[in-house]
Amino acid sequence: MNDAIKTQISAFVDGELPQNEAELLLRRLCQDVELRNQAAEYLAMGRAMRGERAIVGVSMLRERVAAALDDKELQEEFAESEVAAPRFMRPLAGVAIAATVALVALIGLQQMSDVPDVETVQGGEAAAGVTDDSYTVPEPEYDPLSDYYNSHDASSAHIGFDSITPRLITYEIRDGRLVEMELTDVPAENDEQDDENEETSSADTL
Amino acid sequence: MKTRRRQLIATVFVALGGIVAATPCLAADEIGPDDWLVKMASAVQTTNYEGTVIRLQNGKSDTLKVVHVVTDGVIHEKVVVQEGDGLEIIRNGNEVQCILPDKQTVRVEEWNDQSTLFSSLPSTDIQFGNEYDVSIVREERIAGRKAVLLAIRPHDEYRYGHRIWLDIATGFPLQTKLMRDDGEAIEQVKFADITLDKEIHASALAPSTSIENFRWFTQPQRKINHAVDSPWNSAELPSGFAVKSTHEEDLPGRDVPVIHILYSDGLANVSVFIEPANDKKFARRSRAGASNSYSVENDGYQVTAVGEVPAETVEKIAISMQPN
Numbered sequence: 001m002n003d004a005i006k007t008q009i010s011a012f013v014d015g016e017l018p019q020n021e022a023e024l025l026l027r028r029l030c031q032d033v034e035l036r037n038q039a040a041e042y043l044a045m046g047r048a049m050r051g052e053r054a055i056v057g058v059s060m061l062r063e064r065v066a067a068a069l070d071d072k073e074l075q076e077e078f079a080e081s082e083v084a085a086p087r088f089m090r091p092l093a094g095v096a097i098a099a100t101v102a103l104v105a106l107i108g109l110q111q112m113s114d115v116p117d118v119e120t121v122q123g124g125e126a127a128a129g130v131t132d133d134s135y136t137v138p139e140p141e142y143d144p145l146s147d148y149y150n151s152h153d154a155s156s157a158h159i160g161f162d163s164i165t166p167r168l169i170t171y172e173i174r175d176g177r178l179v180e181m182e183l184t185d186v187p188a189e190n191d192e193q194d195d196e197n198e199e200t201s202s203a204d205t206l
Numbered sequence: 207m208k209t210r211r212r213q214l215i216a217t218v219f220v221a222l223g224g225i226v227a228a229t230p231c232l233a234a235d236e237i238g239p240d241d242w243l244v245k246m247a248s249a250v251q252t253t254n255y256e257g258t259v260i261r262l263q264n265g266k267s268d269t270l271k272v273v274h275v276v277t278d279g280v281i282h283e284k285v286v287v288q289e290g291d292g293l294e295i296i297r298n299g300n301e302v303q304c305i306l307p308d309k310q311t312v313r314v315e316e317w318n319d320q321s322t323l324f325s326s327l328p329s330t331d332i333q334f335g336n337e338y339d340v341s342i343v344r345e346e347r348i349a350g351r352k353a354v355l356l357a358i359r360p361h362d363e364y365r366y367g368h369r370i371w372l373d374i375a376t377g378f379p380l381q382t383k384l385m386r387d388d389g390e391a392i393e394q395v396k397f398a399d400i401t402l403d404k405e406i407h408a409s410a411l412a413p414s415t416s417i418e419n420f421r422w423f424t425q426p427q428r429k430i431n432h433a434v435d436s437p438w439n440s441a442e443l444p445s446g447f448a449v450k451s452t453h454e455e456d457l458p459g460r461d462v463p464v465i466h467i468l469y470s471d472g473l474a475n476v477s478v479f480i481e482p483a484n485d486k487k488f489a490r491r492s493r494a495g496a497s498n499s500y501s502v503e504n505d506g507y508q509v510t511a512v513g514e515v516p517a518e519t520v521e522k523i524a525i526s527m528q529p530n
Binding site: 041 | 260262265389390391394396451455457458459466468475476477479486488489492494497499501510512513
């Protein structure tokens with residue numbers, strides 16, 4: 001990526017790129033992963049520098065806390081926060097058209113990076129715990145995959161590269177809110193073929 | 207030869223790290239990529255820093271304020287999420303507090319490792335062989351500091367690549383990218399601003415508000431049993447992966463311990479968990495950020511591979527696991 005295109009992306013993100021150039025750049029963004037990453041990075045830096053605090057709720061974490069504490073008020077608030085409008089849907093009064101285009105591009109980035117038609121792995125419900133004066137100890141949860149992810153993280157942290165994902169697995173920005181990161185079940189297009197392969201593999205060992 | 211050299215360097219990196227760190231004025235082109243890794247390992251382990259971190263993942267971003275201090279070998283950290291309700295995560299040694307100020311609630315966890323709270327920074331024990339190439343790409347400026355871009359490129363599709371921007375003066379990683387083989391960044395962590403190795407007052411590590419009267423709750427501590435010999439192994443591991451540990455582990459909801467085998471190629475790690483199959487449904491494939499898992503039933507056992515590697519890798523390893 002040369003400096004010229006970086007400058008163009010920067011201008012685009014800042015809402016300073018003429019509309020005709022913005023449209024051309026959008027086409028390139030749709031076709032070029034590296035350009036999209038660069039645009040996303042500039043948008044993120046812009047938000048950081050502006051100190052935007054536009055996200056509502058800590059929904060999944062709240063839900064877990066509310067369940068553990070049996071806090072009805074907190075649970076109700078959590079339920080309300082579920083229907084709060086995403087930040088990108090908020091009115092953008094006075095925003096120049098190019099800036100609007102930039103927001104559209106960011107939404108596009110999010111859509112492109114999402115996995116369609118995924119199902120959430122059902123985790124165990126956090127049970128009300130045994131309470132003493134200062135601590136509430138939740139009953140153990142049975143969420144096998146989450147347990148595996150956490151155990152893997154704890155065991156491998158001293159080897160190789162330490163990914164941010166396990167450490168902040170609880171905290172992900174999604175749809176405009178800070179939520180507990182879900183494990184997503186990724187369906188395969190060729191599960192039937194996989195089954196055949198696995199049967200073959202098992203048969204080979206018998 | 208290259209492998210032996212890297213392993214030797216990694217083995218003695220503590221000693222060398224001190225020497226390299228003591229010579230911060232070297233120009234980027236005066237030391238090789240392996241030396242930069244040594245310098246980085248030392249910097250990550252010893253540097254105190256304070257700054258703003260931007261994390262990009264799946265086209266989404268979040269911003270964190272981070273303070274990191276190491277005192278007498280004990281890690282003290284504070285991370286404040288800049289969005290939402292101002293969630294704060296504070297670490298003092300092994301105890302980690304997750305504070306929700308608006309709800310006056312604190313969740314306490316215990317961590318028994320030395321990893322940092324927030325980042326994909328490399329850990330201190332880096333030993334990898336011929337599965338990757340390391341090269342210096344160019345110099346750039348990150349967070350207002352001169353940085354050298356280091357590329358770690360895998361030779362096959364079974365692991366991710368890394369791009370690391372190291373502060374030329376200290377070797378500290380200012381930006382990291384985890385890359386797929388098609389060049390797409392899976393995860394990126396970048397300092398927007400950073401202060402390195404300046405005195406950080408203790409108040410910077412304290413909660414922003416008094417938590418004295420907050421409600422606290424704890425997570426049960428994870429129990430790990432002793433190392434064991436396991437009959438399970440894989441005859442088709444991707445090249446470079448080897449067993450690092452095998453132990454039994456008590457996990458919630460299980461009547462019997464789970465066998466946990468940890469594989470590593472020196473950079474990428476994969477855990478394989480084996481437990482008797484039961485009526486609980488496992489997702490065959492799942493992912494969380496850059497991590498993937500694949501679960502398969504084999505000979506009456508549920509075998510699940512989890513790691514920060516492509517989905518194909520965990521699938522290959524899980525399917526190939528067999529009892530002797």
